[in-house]
Amino acid sequence: MPQVLQVSDIKGIIHNHSTWSDGINTIEELATDLIKNGFEYFVISDHSKTAAYANGLSEEKILQQHQQVDELNKKLAPFKIFKSIESDILNDGSLDYSDEVLASFDLVIASVHSNLYMKEDKAMQRLIKAIENPYTTILGHPTGRLLLSRNGYPIDHQKS
Numbered sequence: 001m002p003q004v005l006q007v008s009d010i011k012g013i014i015h016n017h018s019t020w021s022d023g024i025n026t027i028e029e030l031a032t033d034l035i036k037n038g039f040e041y042f043v044i045s046d047h048s049k050t051a052a053y054a055n056g057l058s059e060e061k062i063l064q065q066h067q068q069v070d071e072l073n074k075k076l077a078p079f080k081i082f083k084s085i086e087s088d089i090l091n092d093g094s095l096d097y098s099d100e101v102l103a104s105f106d107l108v109i110a111s112v113h114s115n116l117y118m119k120e121d122k123a124m125q126r127l128i129k130a131i132e133n134p135y136t137t138i139l140g141h142p143t144g145r146l147l148l149s150r151n152g153y154p155i156d157h158q159k160s
């Protein structure tokens with residue numbers, strides 16, 4: 001049996017929310033704690049504007065957040081904070097910002113947060129369209145399930 005991954009092998013954390021949306025720590029608090037624990041980077045991916053219940057970010061807030069991330073990256077180098085967003089996959093499979101805004105991130109996480117009760121063909125049509133978006137980097141929580149409380153929508157993991 002080869003050596004399995006150790007916690008110390010993990011160099012960065014992806015998909016984090018801060019006080020900019022519904023997280024409980026500021027970006028700087030998250031970054032300084034990760035530095036203390038030996039991490040090299042993290043990705044800030046607050047909720048997007050459609051997730052109003054989670055204080056999702058308007059285009060204006062995104063600009064302000066990017067300024068703050070630029071300042072923190074200078075202050076905390078060589079630690080690196082990557083700019084991201086958890087962009088909602090809308091009912092038709094499109095993301096909830098313009099291409100121009102999406103292009104301003106280092107990476108984009110696309111997630112379904114609304115109309116979760118779908119049949120497989122509808123779910124697949126939505127997810128495939130989101131995956132095919134050239135700005136999508138990562139599909140967030142692919143089936144929308146909540147452990148012990150919601151099964152999530154059915155999807156065809158093999159479909160190409």
Ligand SMILES: [Zn+2]
Nearest residue numbers: 086111140141
């Ligand atoms: Zn989410």
